[in-house]
Amino acid sequence: xxxxxxxxxxxxxxxxxxxxxxxxxxxxxxxxxxxxxxxxxxxxxxxxxxxxxxxxxxxxxxxxxxxxxxxxxxxxxxxxxxxxxxxxxxxxxxxxxxxxxxxxxxxxxxxxxxxxxxxxxxxxxxxxxxxxxxxxxxxxxxxxxxxxxxxxxxxxxxxxxxxxxxxxxxxxxxxxxxxxxxxxxxxxxxxxxxxxxxxxxxxxxxxxxxxxxxxxxxxxxxxxxxxxxxxxxxxxxxxxxxxxxxxxxxxxxxxxxxxxxxxxxxxxxxxxxxxxxxxxxxxxxxxxxxxxxxxxxxxxxxxxxxxxxxxxxxxxxxxxxxxxxxxxxxxxxxxxxxxxxxxxxxxxxxxxxxxxxxxxxxxxxxxxxxxxxxxxxxxxxxxxxxxxxxxxxxxxxxxxxxxxxxxxxxxxxxxxxxxxxxxxxxxxxxxxxxxxxxxxxxxxxxxxxxxxxxxxxxxxxxxxxxxxxxxxxxxxxxxxxxxxxxxxxxxxxxxxxxxxxxxxxxxxxxxxxxxxxxxxxxxxxxxxxxxxxxxxxxxxxxxxxxxxxxxxxxxxxxxxxxxxxxxxxxxxxxxxxxxxxxxxxxxxxxxxxxxxxxxxxxxxxxxxxxxxxxxxxxxxxxxxxxxxxxxxxxxxxxxxxxxxxxxxxxxxxxxxxxxxxxxxxxxxxxxxxxxxxxxxxxxxxxxxxxxxxxxxxxxxxxxxxxxxxxxxxxxxxxxxxxxxxxxxxxxxxxxxxxxxxxxxxxxxxxxxxxxxxxxxxxxxxxxxxxxxxxxxxxxxx
Numbered sequence: 001x002x003x004x005x006x007x008x009x010x011x012x013x014x015x016x017x018x019x020x021x022x023x024x025x026x027x028x029x030x031x032x033x034x035x036x037x038x039x040x041x042x043x044x045x046x047x048x049x050x051x052x053x054x055x056x057x058x059x060x061x062x063x064x065x066x067x068x069x070x071x072x073x074x075x076x077x078x079x080x081x082x083x084x085x086x087x088x089x090x091x092x093x094x095x096x097x098x099x100x101x102x103x104x105x106x107x108x109x110x111x112x113x114x115x116x117x118x119x120x121x122x123x124x125x126x127x128x129x130x131x132x133x134x135x136x137x138x139x140x141x142x143x144x145x146x147x148x149x150x151x152x153x154x155x156x157x158x159x160x161x162x163x164x165x166x167x168x169x170x171x172x173x174x175x176x177x178x179x180x181x182x183x184x185x186x187x188x189x190x191x192x193x194x195x196x197x198x199x200x201x202x203x204x205x206x207x208x209x210x211x212x213x214x215x216x217x218x219x220x221x222x223x224x225x226x227x228x229x230x231x232x233x234x235x236x237x238x239x240x241x242x243x244x245x246x247x248x249x250x251x252x253x254x255x256x257x258x259x260x261x262x263x264x265x266x267x268x269x270x271x272x273x274x275x276x277x278x279x280x281x282x283x284x285x286x287x288x289x290x291x292x293x294x295x296x297x298x299x300x301x302x303x304x305x306x307x308x309x310x311x312x313x314x315x316x317x318x319x320x321x322x323x324x325x326x327x328x329x330x331x332x333x334x335x336x337x338x339x340x341x342x343x344x345x346x347x348x349x350x351x352x353x354x355x356x357x358x359x360x361x362x363x364x365x366x367x368x369x370x371x372x373x374x375x376x377x378x379x380x381x382x383x384x385x386x387x388x389x390x391x392x393x394x395x396x397x398x399x400x401x402x403x404x405x406x407x408x409x410x411x412x413x414x415x416x417x418x419x420x421x422x423x424x425x426x427x428x429x430x431x432x433x434x435x436x437x438x439x440x441x442x443x444x445x446x447x448x449x450x451x452x453x454x455x456x457x458x459x460x461x462x463x464x465x466x467x468x469x470x471x472x473x474x475x476x477x478x479x480x481x482x483x484x485x486x487x488x489x490x491x492x493x494x495x496x497x498x499x500x501x502x503x504x505x506x507x508x509x510x511x512x513x514x515x516x517x518x519x520x521x522x523x524x525x526x527x528x529x530x531x532x533x534x535x536x537x538x539x540x541x542x543x544x545x546x547x548x549x550x551x552x553x554x555x556x557x558x559x560x561x562x563x564x565x566x567x568x569x570x571x572x573x574x575x576x577x578x579x580x581x582x583x584x585x586x587x588x589x590x591x592x593x594x595x596x597x598x599x600x601x602x603x604x605x606x607x608x609x610x611x612x613x614x615x616x617x618x619x620x621x622x623x624x625x626x627x628x629x630x631x632x633x634x635x636x637x638x639x640x641x642x643x644x645x646x647x648x649x650x651x652x653x654x655x656x657x658x659x660x661x662x663x664x665x666x667x668x669x670x671x672x673x674x675x676x677x678x679x680x681x682x683x684x685x686x687x688x689x690x691x692x693x694x695x696x697x698x699x700x701x702x703x704x705x706x707x708x709x710x711x712x713x714x715x716x717x718x719x720x721x722x723x724x725x726x727x728x729x730x731x732x733x734x735x736x737x738x739x740x741x742x743x744x745x746x747x748x749x750x751x752x753x754x755x756x757x758x759x760x761x762x763x764x765x766x767x768x769x770x771x772x773x774x775x776x777x778x779x780x781x
Contacts, residue, residue, distance in 0.1 A: 002085035005058055007078045010147040011140075013065040014115060015074050016050065022057030023535050024087045029096055030122040031250055032534075033220055034059065034087030036073060037492055041591045042083070043069040043584065044492075046245065048119035048195070048220045049088060050148075059085075062118035062147070069592050084492040086529040090249045093123055094216065095191075100130055108134040109181075109189040109213075110156070111174050111204050113196025114145065119218060120195055121151050128155040135187070136160070137177050139196065143168035174200065175207045182211050189213055194253060195220075202258035209254050217253035219244040219261065234560070235261045236567060241560065246714065260567040263667035325428025328357040330435055332644075339618050339648035342504045342587055346410075349432075351391070354439040358387035360424065361431050368421035369433060374763030375473075377401040379418060379433055386436055395444035398437065399451040403476035403519060404469060404762060406445065406511045407498060409438025411608075412759040413638050445514045454523050458482035460776050463546040465532045465717065468496020469758045470749025471552030472519060473765030474772075479522040481773055488530040488541075493583065496554055497750075498758070500583040501575070503612050505619075506641075533716035538724075538745060547779075548744050548772045551732060552765055555711040555750035561604070565661030566707075570596060570669035574605070574613040574708035581616050597622050598703020602672050604658055605708030606630070609755075611641040613706045614650045622704070624650045629657040629677050629690040655679075657690065659697070661705055671701045711755045721745070729754060738768030739775070746772055 006018035024034060033048045051060040065074040076082065095103055108127065110120045117138055124134050136156040140146045141164045153159050161169025162177045170177050174196075181187045192215040194204040201217040208215040219235055233244035236257035242248065331347040332338070338345050349357065361383045369379045378397055385394035398405045414434035422430035444451060460483050464471045467489035475485045493499050495512045520526065530536060538549050558573035560566055577595070580586045584593035601617040603610050606628035617624045626645070628635060631654050635642055646652065653674075660673040676696035679688035713730045725733045725741035731754055732747040734740050740747050748764030750756055 002083075003081045004076055004078050005056070007076070010062065011145045013074070014062065014145070014147060015065075016060060016062050016118075016148075017073075017076070018053075018056075018058050018060050019082065019085055020057060021059045021085050021087075023530065024059050024085070025052040025054050025057050027535060027537075028052040028059060028088040028122075029092035030126045031093030031096070031119070031218070032088035032090045033119075033245075033249060034061065034085060035089065036061065036063075036082055037084035037086075038069070038072045038076065039083050041585070042072055043593045044084075045069050045073065046089070046220055048218065048249070049122060050118035051122050051125075059087075060118075062115050064115045072592070084529045086490065086492070086531060086535070088534050089531060090220075090245055091247070093126075093193075093250060095123075096126065103127070103130070103132055106132070106190045107188055108132070109178075109192045110134055110136045111139070111178065111192060111194040111196070111200075112136065112152075113139040113174060113194075113200040115147070116194075116196030116200070116218075117146075117148050117152065119220070120193065121148060121155070123193065124152070124155040133157040135181070135189070137162060137174050137181075139163075139174035139177075139200065140168075141165065173203070175203050178204065178207050182213075192216070192253075193250075198258060198262045201253060201256075202262070205253035205256070205258070215253040216250050217256060218249045219251060219256070220249045234567065241562065241566075243557070246557065246716070257567070260667075263567075263569050323428075324360055325424060327360075327429035327432050328353050330432070335644075335647040335649070338505065339615070342619060344508055345505050345644060348442055349435055349439045351389075351443075354386050354391075354436060355389060357432050358383045358436060361387065362423060364423055368423065369418040369431075372418040372421035374417065374759045375402050375766050377418075377437075382440060383431065383433070383436055386440065391440060391443045392447075392449050394440045395449055395451050398440055402762065403473050404515045404758075405437050406441030406515055407469070407507060408759055408762070409434050409436075409441055410507050410511070411498075411502060413757055415639060417759065441515075442511075445511070450521075451518065452480065452522060454521065455480060455482045457484055457523075460484065461486070461546050462772060462776075463488065463541045463549045464552060465538070465549065466490075466496055466552040466554055466749075466751075467494035467516070467526055467528075468552055468554045468749065468761065469498060470554070470751070470761040470765040470768075471496070471550065472516065473762040474550045474552060474746075474748065474769045475524045475765075476519050476522060477766050477769035478772060479519065479524050481769075483773075484523070486525040486527065486546075488532050488536070489526060489528045490531045490553075491583065492528050494526050494528065496552075500579045501609065501612070503578065503582055503616050505615070506612065531716065533720040538717060538721040542744060547776050548746060550738075550765070550768055550772060551717055551740075551745065551747040551751055552749045552761070553714065553717055553751045554761075555713045555731075555753075555755045557712045557714045557730075558707065559709040559711060560707050561658065561709065563658060563660055565663055565669075568661055568663040568669050569667050570598060570703055571661060571705045571707065572596075574603070574609045574706050575711065577613055577706050578609070578616065581620075587616075587620065595620070596704060598669070599623060600702045601625070601704040601706065602627055602658070602700070602702040603706045603708055605710075606635040606637055607708060607710070608637045608641055609710075610706075610708035611637045611645050613708050615645055615648060617704070617706065618648055618650055625700075625702075626650060626652050627656045627658060627672070627674060628652065628654050630679065630687065631655060634687050655690070657692070658705075662699070669703055669705055671699050672705060673697060673699045711750070713751045713754070717751075736767075737771040738764060739771055743775065746775075 003020040008016040036045045047061045065071045112120045135158040137160045139162045194201050195218045238255040367380045382394045382397040418433045419430040464475045464487040467487045498512045558575045580595045585591040586593040586595040597620040601622040601624045603614040603626045614624045655677040658674045662671045664670045676693045677690035680691040683689040718726045738746045738748045746768040748768045749761030
């Protein structure tokens with residue numbers, strides 16, 4: 001928790017907070033920002049840093065109470081604490097990296113509007129401390145709204161106050177004062193920095209452009225998540241699409257497309273004419289207890305009594321002969337029920353069902369299924385224990401190989417890995433390895449089985465970056481070897497893509513939390529709200545006692561199509577859409593995070609993320625279509641997810657590729673123009689290449705477009721770590737064992753491969769842990 005050391009009322013509904021955050025204070029630079037999360041239910045609010053005190057270990061922010069979330073922040077008092085305070089984020093002001101002698105010959109003009117006065121304070125102080133004079137124009141609607149004047153006057157050579165009503169200083173707009181200084185007073189400036197409301201920055205840039213005065217603006221107001229994972233802060237700068245929280249927040253104001261940025265900024269404000277609304281999840285009839293859910297699915301009275309009494313089921317007679325080649329079906333919610341709630345779709349096996357399915361296993365002498373598993377689980381071993389009713393022992397067998405069995409059992413593509421290698425699949429159905437793995441993990445969780453003991457410590461420390469599947473697996477494996485392991489996670493909750501990317505109906509948070517708790521029981525420490533590369537750097541970790549660092553930061557930077565209309569309101573990345581629903585819980589009434597979903601939604605893409613986004617949109621009340629450029633046969637999503645989506649009423653428009661998004665007069669999505677494709681020769685992936693059918697353009701009405709086109713690694717770590725080699729896509733380069741170009745730094749998962757599967761990330765984490773152990777032990781031999 002981040003204690004509020006001081007709160008000061010600067011103006012009506014505007015407050016300064018001094019927050020205890022020593023790590024951020026030690027690494028913050030002018031121009032950067034932090035993310036503030038007031039409490040469990042609050043939004044992530046990006047706020048530019050107003051100041052920082054290394055001695056006190058505190059960071060200052062200024063907040064204007066202008067909506068539900070900022071009002072909640074402003075209601076906090078001294079001595080209380082914010083739940084999360086994350087940073088520093090974004091790129092520092094450009095002048096910090098410039099030659100100091102050149103800066104001393106530069107004439108700076110700062111223009112601040114409203115709370116935009118706050119972020120210029122550390123900038124002008126930085127220049128003042130280096131002997132560089134600056135002029136500052138501060139704009140406000142009246143004298144009562146002029147803030148931080150004493151600070152500004154302390155560090156600026158000349159200060160000009162402009163108020164709309166003339167109650168203080170110059171009467172007029174900041175742009176009027178710019179004209180007055182340059183045209184009438186004949187002042188010369190080499191660089192302007194403007195920070196304030198978007199509309200103010202737009203008109204400042206129009207004014208300075210007339211004088212050929214280079215102008216930097218801060219696009220903090222359009223940011224949502226702040227780490228680059230949602231893509232909501234994208235903006236056109238020149239001919240390129242930039243992300244404000246990664247590439248900025250400061251940009252060349254003369255190149256910024258302010259009109260589209262302003263439209264994007266408005267998309268979550270309440271609008272009486274905006275029919276897009278959050279549809280709350282249906283809580284009636286919600287089932288929290290798995291056994292109760294199973295009871296509802298089975299009519300066998302004896303089974304119901306056994307489950308109610310929580311007894312074992314070995315003595316229940318099997319009345320039908322088990323077919324060796326036919327899989328035991330698993331119970332699921334009915335499609336027309338589940339597409340209106342966020343409860344888990346699949347109920348999982350009962351004990352009887354799991355034993356019957358396990359008894360189908362041939363216990364092959366050469367088990368090919370193990371070769372198909374990226375973490376090399378002893379699959380016949382744990383299945384044999386299930387068949388014999390030894391569920392606790394089955395859990396202990398799994399624990400030897402995987403840190404996340406309940407996760408893998410739900411989301412891993414077993415049908416193309418372990419189950420694809422099953423001998424029974426040659427004549428019938430492969431063993432339901434995934435469903436059995438899930439059953440064992442769920443049994444262990446419900447019965448509170450302690451599956452591993454904390455080992456004796458070996459005296460060595462390893463840092464892990466990212467609490468996603470790769471990082472959690474690497475940490476767990478190292479902890480079992482006796483290492484002291486600490487994970488640094490950027491978000492407010494561990495789990496990575498498991499919590500922000502995968503919906504509750506596929507992977508409940510309670511399951512992830514339980515798996516994480518198993519790791520902390522082994523001694524793994526997890527610190528959230530630490531953005532490695534910003535809050536602290538990899539080299540700093542290596543200089544503070546950690547003998548190796550594993551980077552499992554994932555691939556959280558979304559991809560877009562770069563087609564006309566992509567910056568319209570209502571166009572979102574799947575990352576943003578899913579994060580708002582999964583991590584920020586927008587579908588639950590008590591949470592503050594808004595989400596826009598129109599009555600008709602198009603999801604562009606065909607992977608698992610596209611299926612997740614489409615199924616969430618359906619549950620929020622939308623009519624959903626998946627637009628995919630190849631045929632259904634080539635869909636990269638799991639067959640089970642595609643099947644579930646189709647059952648739930650989601651339409652699939654295959655051989656379809658969008659080429660333009662059209663908007664309404666108020667800047668919202670109105671329709672999508674697409675072309676039909678046909679399949680040509682195979683491309684580098686081995687799949688037949690989609691080829692446009694000439695003259696096949698057609699237009700469909702949609703209100704929301706969700707881009708589910710994959711992700712790339714965030715450059716924060718690679719850019720801030722010396723001599724860490726990456727490829728052209730920003731993926732960290734490693735050898736086959738996970739070691740990078742720096743012998744003490746290892747990496748795995750999506751940070752190395754780009755967007756891939758959970759189980760492949762886990763496999764990489766496990767391999768890297770073995771190599772880290774080998775590397776550290778060899779240092780002492």
